[in-house]
Structure formats: C-alpha cells, structure tokens
Amino acid sequence: MNWSLAAPEIFLAVAAMAILVFGVVQKRDSTVICTMLALAAMGITAVLVIGAGSATGYEGLFVSDAFAKFAKLLILAGAGLSAVLALGYNERQHIARFEFPVLIMLSAVGMMVMASAFNLMTLYMGLELQSLAIYVLAAFAREELRSAEAGLKYFVLSALASGLLLYGISLTYGFSGSMDFAHIAQAVTDPAGAGTGLIVGIAFIIAGLAFKLSAVPFHMWTPDVYEGAPTSVTAFMSTAPKVAPFVVLMRVMFGPFGHVAIEWQPIIVLVAIASMLLGSFAAIAQQNIKRLMAYSSIGHMGYALIGLAAGTEAGVRGVLVYLLTYVVMSAGAFACIIAMRRRGLAAEKISDLGGLARNDLALAVLMAIFMFSMAGIPPMAGFFGKFMVFRAAVEANMWALAVIGVLTSVVGCFYYLRVIKVMFFDNAEEVFDARSGSLSFVAMATGIFTLAFFLFPAPFLGAAAQAAKSLFATSLVQ
Amino acid sequence: MNDINEAGFPVLSLVTFLPLLGVAILITLRGDEAAVAANARWTALWTSLINFGISLILWTKFDLHEPGYQFVEFAKWLPDFGVAYRMGVDGISVLFVLLATLLTPICILASWDSVKSRVREYMAAFLILETMMVGMFAAADFLLFYMFFEGVLIPMYLIIGIWGGPRRVYASIKFFLYTFAGSVLMLLALLAMWNQAGTTDISVLLHTPFTYRMQFWLFLAFFASFAVKVPMWPVHTWLPDAHVEAPTAGSVILAGVLLKMGAYGFLRFSVPMLPLASAHFAPLMFSLGVIAVVYTSLVALAQEDMKKLIAYSSVAHMGVVVIGIFTFNVQGIDGALFQMISHGVVSASLFLCVGVVYDRIHTREIARYGGLGDRMPLYAFAFMLFTMASIGLPGTSGFVGEFLVLVGAFQVNIWLALLGSFGMVLGAAYMLYLYRRIIFGKIVRPDLRAILDLSPREVAIFAPLAGLTLWLGIYPSSFTGFFDATVGAMVQSHQQAINLAHHVTDFAGIAR
Numbered sequence: 008m009n010w011s012l013a014a015p016e017i018f019l020a021v022a023a024m025a026i027l028v029f030g031v032v033q034k035r036d037s038t039v040i041c042t043m044l045a046l047a048a049m050g051i052t053a054v055l056v057i058g059a060g061s062a063t064g065y066e067g068l069f070v071s072d073a074f075a076k077f078a079k080l081l082i083l084a085g086a087g088l089s090a091v092l093a094l095g096y097n098e099r100q101h102i103a104r105f106e107f108p109v110l111i112m113l114s115a116v117g118m119m120v121m122a123s124a125f126n127l128m129t130l131y132m133g134l135e136l137q138s139l140a141i142y143v144l145a146a147f148a149r150e151e152l153r154s155a156e157a158g159l160k161y162f163v164l165s166a167l168a169s170g171l172l173l174y175g176i177s178l179t180y181g182f183s184g185s186m187d188f189a190h191i192a193q194a195v196t197d198p199a200g201a202g203t204g205l206i207v208g209i210a211f212i213i214a215g216l217a218f219k220l221s222a223v224p225f226h227m228w229t230p231d232v233y234e235g236a237p238t239s240v241t242a243f244m245s246t247a248p249k250v251a252p253f254v255v256l257m258r259v260m261f262g263p264f265g266h267v268a269i270e271w272q273p274i275i276v277l278v279a280i281a282s283m284l285l286g287s288f289a290a291i292a293q294q295n296i297k298r299l300m301a302y303s304s305i306g307h308m309g310y311a312l313i314g315l316a317a318g319t320e321a322g323v324r325g326v327l328v329y330l331l332t333y334v335v336m337s338a339g340a341f342a343c344i345i346a347m348r349r350r351g352l353a354a355e356k357i358s359d360l361g362g363l364a365r366n367d368l369a370l371a372v373l374m375a376i377f378m379f380s381m382a383g384i385p386p387m388a389g390f391f392g393k394f395m396v397f398r399a400a401v402e403a404n405m406w407a408l409a410v411i412g413v414l415t416s417v418v419g420c421f422y423y424l425r426v427i428k429v430m431f432f433d434n435a436e437e438v439f440d441a442r443s444g445s446l447s448f449v450a451m452a453t454g455i456f457t458l459a460f461f462l463f464p465a466p467f468l469g470a471a472a473q474a475a476k477s478l479f480a481t482s483l484v485q
Numbered sequence: 486m487n488d489i490n491e492a493g494f495p496v497l498s499l500v501t502f503l504p505l506l507g508v509a510i511l512i513t514l515r516g517d518e519a520a521v522a523a524n525a526r527w528t529a530l531w532t533s534l535i536n537f538g539i540s541l542i543l544w545t546k547f548d549l550h551e552p553g554y555q556f557v558e559f560a561k562w563l564p565d566f567g568v569a570y571r572m573g574v575d576g577i578s579v580l581f582v583l584l585a586t587l588l589t590p591i592c593i594l595a596s597w598d599s600v601k602s603r604v605r606e607y608m609a610a611f612l613i614l615e616t617m618m619v620g621m622f623a624a625a626d627f628l629l630f631y632m633f634f635e636g637v638l639i640p641m642y643l644i645i646g647i648w649g650g651p652r653r654v655y656a657s658i659k660f661f662l663y664t665f666a667g668s669v670l671m672l673l674a675l676l677a678m679w680n681q682a683g684t685t686d687i688s689v690l691l692h693t694p695f696t697y698r699m700q701f702w703l704f705l706a707f708f709a710s711f712a713v714k715v716p717m718w719p720v721h722t723w724l725p726d727a728h729v730e731a732p733t734a735g736s737v738i739l740a741g742v743l744l745k746m747g748a749y750g751f752l753r754f755s756v757p758m759l760p761l762a763s764a765h766f767a768p769l770m771f772s773l774g775v776i777a778v779v780y781t782s783l784v785a786l787a788q789e790d791m792k793k794l795i796a797y798s799s800v801a802h803m804g805v806v807v808i809g810i811f812t813f814n815v816q817g818i819d820g821a822l823f824q825m826i827s828h829g830v831v832s833a834s835l836f837l838c839v840g841v842v843y844d845r846i847h848t849r850e851i852a853r854y855g856g857l858g859d860r861m862p863l864y865a866f867a868f869m870l871f872t873m874a875s876i877g878l879p880g881t882s883g884f885v886g887e888f889l890v891l892v893g894a895f896q897v898n899i900w901l902a903l904l905g906s907f908g909m910v911l912g913a914a915y916m917l918y919l920y921r922r923i924i925f926g927k928i929v930r931p932d933l934r935a936i937l938d939l940s941p942r943e944v945a946i947f948a949p950l951a952g953l954t955l956w957l958g959i960y961p962s963s964f965t966g967f968f969d970a971t972v973g974a975m976v977q978s979h980q981q982a983i984n985l986a987h988h989v990t991d992f993a994g995i996a997r
Binding site (some may be wrong): 150363365368398401417425427464467 | 508548561562563564565566603631632635638642643646647653654657658661662665666669670672673675677679680691
C-alpha cells in the first residue's frame with residue numbers, strides 16, 4: 008500500500024492538530040504566530056502535493072493524479088489567501104483567535120481529500136470534514152447575532168444537503184453494487200440500461216454537491232450566510248470551498264457515471280442556466296456588497312457548470328481555468344471589501360464605496376480590475392475562464408447554453424459596472440480607515456495576477472489541460 | 486519574433502504598447518495636485534507625439550503593391566489553441582492606425598485646459614485607450630482583435646463616466662452595455678470559426694470555407710456586434726447620448742476612431758470571410774444604410790444641441806460607409822474606406838469646434854450662439870472648412886469618399902445611389918443651417934461680445950486637421966494608394982466566391 012500518496016493530507020492534518028495544541032498552551036494571544044505557522048504548513052503541503060506520485064492507493068479509496076493536484080494547489084491557494092485576509096480583519100473585529108487558521112487548515116484537509124476521492128465514502132468523509140469546519144467558521148463571531156444565525160442556517164441546510172448526498176450514494180450503491188468509482192463505472196456501462204434507481208441516485212448526488220456549490224436551485228442559503236458570516240469567512244467560503252465540490256462533481260460525473268453522461272447532462276444544463284439567470288438578475292437589486300458577491304458567485308458557478316455540461320475534456324479544462332481565475336479574483340475582491348472600514352466599523356453597503364477613486368485610487372482601481380474581470384471583459388483573467396467554457400460549449404454544439412451564457416453575462420455586467428460607477432463617478436464619501444499591510448498585499452498580488460494573466464496564460468492553460476487529461480485517463484482506464 | 490519585418494523592428498507592438506509606458510510614468514508622478522496635473526499633461530502629450538512619430542514609419546515603409554499583411558510580428562501565446570500574438574497591417578488597417586495615433590495627441594491638447602479634475606487619471610485613460618485602439622487595428626489574430634475591441638470599452642466607459650456631463654452615468658452605462666451585448670455574440674462567432682479552422686489567424690480564416698448555413702449565422706452574430714459599433718439604425722441610440730455627455734476629447738475619439746471599428750469589422754471579417762452571407766444580406770444592409778442616411782439627417786435638422794446634431798450627422802455618414810462596403814465593387818469599398826478616414830478627421834474636428842465655444846460659454850445650445858463671425862474670424866474659418874468637408878464640397882475630403890461610394894452604388898442599383906445622394910442634400914441643409922445659426926447674424930447675447938478667438942494652442946490643434954482635410958480632398962491618391970491593392974484583392978476573391986457558389990446548385994436554392 009502506497010501511503011505516501013496521501014502525504015500532503017496527512018501532513019496538513021497533523022500540522023493542524025500540532026498548531027492547535029501549540030495555540031492552547033500559549034499564555035498570550037497567539038493568532039499571528041498560529042496563522043504564520045498555518046501558512047508555512049500549507050506551503051509545505053503545496054510542495055508535497057507537487058512532489059506526490061500519480062497512482063491509486065488505499066485499496067482504491069484514494070487517487071492522486073494531475074487533476075487532483077491541480078485542484079489541491081488551487082484549494083491551498085484559496086485557503087492561504089483567506090488566512091492572510093483574516094489576519095487583519097479578525098483582529099479589528101475582535102474575533103482574532105488562533106483556532107481560525109486551524110479551522111481553515113482542517114477544512115482544507117477535507118477539501119483535498121475530496122479532490123482525491125475515488126470512492127463515494129472517501130468523498131463523503133472529505134465533504135463532511137470541510138463542512139464541519141465551515142459551520143464553526145460561519146459562526147465565528149459568536150457574540151454577533153447575524154454570524155450565529157449564519158452558522159446555524161448553514162448547518163441546518165447543509166445537513167439536509169448531506170442527507171441528500173448520502174441518499175444518492177446509497178441508491179447508487181444499491182443499484183450498482185459498489186461505492187468504488189472504478190467498480191461503478193464497470194457496472195454502469197450501458198447508457199440505455201441505466202436503471203431509474205441509479206438515475207435518481209445520480210440526481211441526488213448532484214443535488215448534494217450543487218448545494219455546496221450554491222448552484223440554483225440549492226442556492227437559498229448563500230446570500231444570507233455570505234452576509235451574516237464574518238467577511239473573512241465569506242472570503243474563504245467563496246474561494247476554496249467552491250473548488251472542492253466542483254472538482255469532486257467532475258470526478259464523479261466523468262468517472263463512475265461517465266458512460267451515462269446523456270442522463271446527467273440535462274440536469275447540469277438546467278442547473279447551469281438557472282444559476283446564470285438568477286446570478287445575473289437577482290444581483291441587480293442588491294445594496295449590500297456581500298450579498299452582491301453571493302449572487303455573483305451563484306452566477307459564476309453557473310458559467311463554470313457550462314464546462315461540465317459540455318461533457319468533454321475541453322470542458323473540464325475550461326472549468327479548471329475558470330475556477331483558477333475565479334479563486335484569484337474572488338480573493339482579491341474580498342480583500343477590497345474587507346478594506347471597507349470607517350471609524351472601526353465594517354462598511355458593507357455598495358454606496359459606502361462612493362467616490363472611492365478620489366480618496367484611495369489604488370483600492371478603487373484594484374476593485375475595478377476585479378469587477379471588470381468578473382464581468383468577463385478582456386484582457387482581465389476572468390475573460391479567459393468564460394472564454395474557455397464557452398469554447399467547450401461551442402465545440403460540443405451546445406449553442407443554446409452558449410447563447411444564454413453570453414447574454415446573461417451582459418446582464419451581469421450591469422451590476423459590476425454599477426460598483427465601478429459608484430467608486431468612480433459618485434461623490435466622495437468619508438475616507439476609509441487605514442488598511443492593514445496583509446490586505447494590501449493580497450489585493451495587489453491578486454490584482455496583478457488578474458490584470459497580467461493575459462501575458463502568460465500558456466502555463467496555466469497547459470496545467471489545466473494536463474489535469475483534464477488525467478481525469479479522463481484515471482476514470483476510464485480503471 | 487521570428488522574422489524581421491519591413492521596419493526592421495517590431496514597430497506595431499511598439500506603437501501599440503508605448504502609451505502604456507506613458508501610463509507607467511504617470512503613475513510615478515509625485516508632488517502637489519497642480520504639479521502632477523501639469524506634468525501629467527506634458528507626459529501624455531510627449532508620449533503620444535513620439536508614438537505618432539514612430540507610427541509614421543508605417544506611412545513611409547508601407548509597400549503599396551502588397552495586398553496582404555505587412556510589418557508582421559509573431560510570438561507564441563496560446564500554442565495549444567492555434568492562437569498566437571500576431572500583429573500586422575494591410576491596406577485596410579494601416580491608415581486607421583495612423584488616424585488613432587494622430588488623434589490622440591490632438592485630444593490631449595484639446596483637453597489641456599478644459600479638464601481640471603483628476604488630470605493624471607484622465608491622461609492615463611487616454612493613453613490606455615490609444616493602446617487599445619491601435620492594437621485593435623493592428624491585430625492580425627481574431628482573438629487578439631477581440632481582446633482589444635472589448636478592451637476599448639474600459640477606458641471609454643471611465644472617460645464618459647468621470648469627466649462627462651450631467652447625464653454621464655446613464656450615457657456611459659448605456660454605451661458599455663450596448664456594445665458589450667453586441668460583442669459577446671461576436672465572441673460566439675469567433676469560437677465557431679475557430680472550432681472549424683483550428684486557428685484564429687485572420688489570414689487563415691480568410692481562406693477557410695464556411696458552409697452557407699454557417700455563414701448565415703456568423704454574419705448575424707457579426708452584425709450584432711458591428712452594427713452597434715458603426716452605429717447603424719436602429720441601434721444607434723447610444724451614440725447621441727454618449728457624444729453629448731462625453732468630454733470634448735472623448736467625443737473626438739468616439740467619432741474619429743471608435744465609430745470606425747464597426748465598419749472596419751465588416752470589412753475585415755464579414756465581407757471577406759462570409760462572402761455568400763454578405764451577398765445575401767446586402768439588400769438589408771443597403772436598406773438600413775439608406776434609412777440611416779435619410780432618417781438621421783432629418784433628425785439632425787431638428788436638433789437644438791450642437792453635439793447631438795453632429796452625432797446624428799455621424800450616423801448618417803456612417804450609413805454611407807455601410808452602403809459603400811456592401812456594394813462589393815472597388816469604387817464602393819474604396820469610397821467607404823476614404824469616407825471613414827475623412828469622417829474620422831472631419832467629425833473629430835467638428836467636435837473640437839463645438840468644444841472651443843463650449844469651453845468659453847459652457848453651453849452647447851445652438852440658440853445661445855449667433856454672430857460669432859464678428860468676434861472669432863479664425864474660428865469661423867476653421868468651422869466653415871470642416872462644415873464644407875462634412876457636406877462634401879469638392880476639394881475637401883468629404884467629397885471624394887461620398888462620390889466614390891455613390892459611383893459604386895450606381896453600379897448596383899440606381900435607386901440606392903439616388904437615395905444615398907439625397908443624404909448629401911440633407912447633409913448640406915443641416916450643416917449650413919447650423920453654421921448660419923452660430924456664426925452669422927448679429928451678436929445679441931452680452932457674454933458673446935467678449936468671446937475670444939482661437940488661442941495658439943487651438944490653432945495648433947486645428948491646423949494639422951485642416952491641412953489633412955484639404956490634402957485628402959485635393960490629392961486623394963496619396964491615401965487611396967494605400968488600400969487599392971488590398972481592396973482590389975478583396976473584391977476579386979469575393980467575386981470568385983460568389984461565382985463558385987453559383988455553380989453549386991444548393992446555394993442558388995437557399996439563397997433565393
């Protein structure tokens with residue numbers, strides 16, 4: 008048995024527990040040290056991920072391939088950026104506790120396990136570990152009513168989704184006789200002969216994962232939880248925890264259910280269209296920037312699902328590029344949102360950004376870069392993500408999906424433009440408080456990446472291509 | 486860079502990206518606000534002037550007999566996708582690159598005193614805009630073209646929205662969404678063509694045959710994008726709003742260069758790549774062109790606002806351009822190109838003329854003026870020259886383009902030519918009416934009695950444009966020579982494609 012395949016996960020889990028112990032025994036507040044340690048641990052984990060072999064291990068429970076590696080690096084990047092963002096924010100909100108980075112690490116472990124899952128049980132374990140950590144994080148500002156409400160809401164609804172997922176898993180097990188992806192794939196080879204029970208199972212699995220993705224119609228929790236949770240947590244929730252369920256959804260759909268794509272593709276198409284429509288139209292009326300970002304993330308998941316709906320390698324590649332650009336620009340946008348503070352209080356209304364370009368041009372320009380990028384305007388990074396998934400859809404002859412996609416992106420463009428309008432065209436509001444160095448760092452780094460992505464897209468697109476290829480290789484050979 | 490081009494160095498990339506260097510310098514400026522503003526003006530002016538100087542290499546070293554791309558540059562970009570960084574200009578695009586590099590310093594000079602707030606940002610926006618405009622005309626790869634085409638929206642949105650008039654927010658968002666909605670459909674067309682050809686190299690796409698059915702849909706997608714940009718009736722409504730609200734220099738660039746993007750797109754993509762669909766849709770394009778010419782001319786006649794009047798006249802002139810493009814003969818297309826260049830110079834100058842009096846009196850209402858000829862003889866002269874050019878008086882640039890287009894149109898259909906020339910009559914009516922109301926008569930308003938004539942800076946702005954207007958009108962061959970070869974090749978290959986299609990029986994059936 009090749010245990011070293013899971014070395015990154017094992018290391019990160021052990022490190023998380025070690026940091027937890029370290030934090031407990033410290034007499035003084037050790038948030039900063041613990042965050043630094045957590046970042047170091049995530050860095051080492053990233054190195055381990057890159058160095059890990061490519062094989063299946065643990066009796067077929069766990070797989071490590073280029074696809075999983077790509078996803079894990081993305082997850083670690085998202086988690087790391089969020090941990091940095093949380094540093095300054097939590098302190099100013101008086102919720103700085105050393106458990107925060109530990110919880111992010113544990114959640115990251117869960118997500119990495121999901122990315123490598125090759126058995127429905129592994130998938131479920133990873134998903135629950137991820138979610139449990141996020142329940143706690145959402146309620147992290149425990150003295151604040153909104154945060155506690157967000158935590159509870161997320162917990163209850165998420166538990167429901169887990170139930171759906173489990174039900175789907177059990178149906179799949181019942182109708183295919185196995186939980187192992189390779190075995191299911193062997194059992195379900197005939198597209199015509201897939202029984203109703205199995206299809207219901209697939210639908211429930213999609214529903215459970217779509218909930219985590221906040222795809223319509225399982226999105227109801229998103230705006231409330233995004234708004235209620237501390238912004239540092241919202242930033243985290245909108246990055247890495249979107250990647251992991253997406254990756255696992257692709258793994259499951261192309262792996263065990265790869266032969267019955269014709270059965271699940273319509274579901275994905277429907278979910279994608281509904282998410283794009285709701286994400287673009289419902290966001291128009293929002294006044295709160297966090298709620299706006301919630302609807303924006305719903306829309307983004309819709310666009311990314313186009314790549315999955317295409318059902319091709321090019322589609323998977325498109326999704327991976329989309330997720331990459333999405334994680335970066337989302338982290339950057341939240342860095343800007345966290346920077347919105349006046350007199351020690353977090354400002355959350357869009358109108359609070361009024362005339363930002365006069366007071367703080369750098370911040371306004373960065374935010375504008377993220378907004379243009381999310382709207383998919385070239386040459387920003389977000390354009391390439393959209394472009395790749397649309398390309399996959401066109402290649403797969405899914406014209407309706409592509410046309411709806413581009414038209415909703417025009418509608419979506421309106422509310423991103425509105426944010427820019429408020430920042431650049433409106434009269435100046437009061438100046439924001441000085442922001443911490445960590446925020447500026449994250450915003451600058453992600454901003455430069457978003458703006459300059461077009462200069463060096465080839466290595467990222469190449470890595471995504473390799474990852475997509477390996478997904479199909481792993482799924483089909485075994 | 487794989488091979489050395491005609492200039493011996495990557496001149497197109499340099500002209501495209503040099504303005505960004507100016508932006509980098511602008512970012513580093515320090516000091517109090519007045520000092521930053523002054524330095525920003527000079528930095529932007531010098532950057533754009535040097536850029537114009539470099540771009541003149543294109544004028545001197547361009548081979549007039551070569552129909553294909555020249556000054557070609559190549560660098561790997563997305564090798565897996567058959568997409569590369571390809572730059573190049575041919576007869577169609579070379580003059581537009583020059584037009585963009587010429588108008589940018591003029592715009593910066595025109596905003597010298599009128600833009601007072603956030604000068605550094607303003608100059609940066611204009612330099613970024615120059616990069617996008619030049620890049621768009623110099624791109625020899627469809628994806629690259631698309632990126633610049635869309636990228637133009639960002640600085641223009643900010644220019645209208647930040648430095649515009651009272652309804653600037655409405656105008657800027659309308660401008661952005663109209664054009665964005667059109668161009669996303671072009672993106673899909675791009676993807677479809679790419680899917681078939683395996684590359685986005687424009688010179689390869691030119692020789693990729695598409696089925697008639699596919700051409701039909703591709704044409705509609707392109708039409709959605711380019712018709713908004715031209716703008717063609719009935720999707721022109723964003724233009725008067727954008728023009729009225731934009732600052733003077735914004736209007737100048739909008740009329741001078743941005744409006745050419747749509748017609749350029751038709752010439753670069755629709756006509757040569759989709760010959761059958763273009764032929765099929767030509768009657769529609771003619772009708773829309775004629776409606777634009779007649780209807781918007783009548784609308785222009787009724788305007789109370791100077792900028793709005795000139796904006797509507799732009800729509801009418803661009804209608805003539807569209808008619809010329811879809812005649813598919815050498816005269817028509819030559820005329821369309823010439824009219825685009827001429828309109829780029831003349832309408833830009835007219836907006837500058839409006840800007841001159843707006844800077845002094847702060848209104849664009851025509852009724853507020855009158856009798857300016859007494860106090861401002863130089864201004865009256867400049868305004869008259871550009872008015873005549875806009876009308877199409879022989880000897881000015883406007884005549885050559887319109888005349889060629891009408892000659893081309895006569896070969897297609899006499900009614901088309903007749904209705905097209907009706908636009909010229911109306912054009913004379915609204916422009917002369919405008920000129921009379923502003924320049925002639927007696928000064929009645931007290932504030933006009935103290936109005937000052939053109940300052941040396943303004944003379945420096947108008948002199949090159951006036952010279953160019955006359956040069957274009959008196960010796961047009963020095964300009965038509967640039968695009969003769971390319972247009973000739975284009976018309977020929979279009980004819981071949983049509984002839985070929987007539988041999989294939991199914992086309993005749995569907996086309997009917």
